[in-house]
Amino acid sequence: EVQVVESGGGLVRPGRSLRLSCTASGLTFGDYAVNWVRQAPGKGLEWVGFITNKGSGETTQYAASVKGRFTISRDDSKSIAYLQLNSLRTDDTAVYYCGPFHYYSVSMRYMDVWGKGTTVTVSS
Amino acid sequence: SYDLTQPPSVSVSPGQTANITCSADKLGETYACWYQQKAGQSPVLVIYRDNRRPSGIPERFSGSNSGNTATLTISGAQAMDEADYYCQAWDRSAFWVFGGGTKLTVL
Numbered sequence: 001e002v003q004v005v006e007s008g009g010g011l012v013r014p015g016r017s018l019r020l021s022c023t024a025s026g027l028t029f030g031d032y033a034v035n036w037v038r039q040a041p042g043k044g045l046e047w048v049g050f051i052t053n054k055g056s057g058e059t060t061q062y063a064a065s066v067k068g069r070f071t072i073s074r075d076d077s078k079s080i081a082y083l084q085l086n087s088l089r090t091d092d093t094a095v096y097y098c099g100p101f102h103y104y105s106v107s108m109r110y111m112d113v114w115g116k117g118t119t120v121t122v123s124s
Numbered sequence: 125s126y127d128l129t130q131p132p133s134v135s136v137s138p139g140q141t142a143n144i145t146c147s148a149d150k151l152g153e154t155y156a157c158w159y160q161q162k163a164g165q166s167p168v169l170v171i172y173r174d175n176r177r178p179s180g181i182p183e184r185f186s187g188s189n190s191g192n193t194a195t196l197t198i199s200g201a202q203a204m205d206e207a208d209y210y211c212q213a214w215d216r217s218a219f220w221v222f223g224g225g226t227k228l229t230v231l
Binding site: 035037044045046047050061063097106107109110111112114115116117 | 159
């Protein structure tokens with residue numbers, strides 16, 4: 001059974017940084033791209049960014065709202081992906097979810113496994 | 125930008141059919157999927173590749189995608205289907221796009 005666990009969330013001051021982790025099990029992690037999605041309190045789902053697997057060049061793409069501030073990386077030896085959040089703002093407050101997906105075909109770009117998410121609260 | 129438009133809310137009586145739409149220019153030329161999110165829980169994939177159900181998803185959930193509109197249909201809606209539903213599609217410029225979500229009420 002494929003499982004993902006997000007961790008690393010917490011309370012942080014505006015302008016500070018945080019690193020989230022996405023740990024996956026039950027799959028060959030290196031075969032998958034990893035997606036990050038967030039959900040602000042009472043709001044809908046918002047795509048944050050993704051990283052492809054090594055076979056697709058470990059390419060990263062980001063939503064306009066986080067580009068230049070957030071960075072996604074991965075360590076396939078540990079089956080972990082990271083989301084580095086810099087220059088945090090109050091509107092980054094959200095539950096952050098991650099999930100693996102197959103990048104090689106548009107028809108496969110969906111998330112069929114979701115963790116419980118990790119909460120990031122940005123407040124002074 | 126590429127926007128997926130959903131109605132904010134849909135209401136249905138128990139046992140009736142609920143249709144939740146998701147609209148965007150030429151949406152039918154790509155693939156759509158749907159997620160269900162119950163209160164306080166993480167999203168769950170209920171339809172992928174326009175009309176396919178993951179294992180464990182009841183048969184009353186179905187999907188279609190044509191022209192500018194993707195539709196999630198819940199046939200014989202039950203109280204347990206009350207949730208927020210999000211469509212999602214891929215756009216070559218905006219990449220991963222979610223609709224704004226539809227709150228389904230079964231009453």
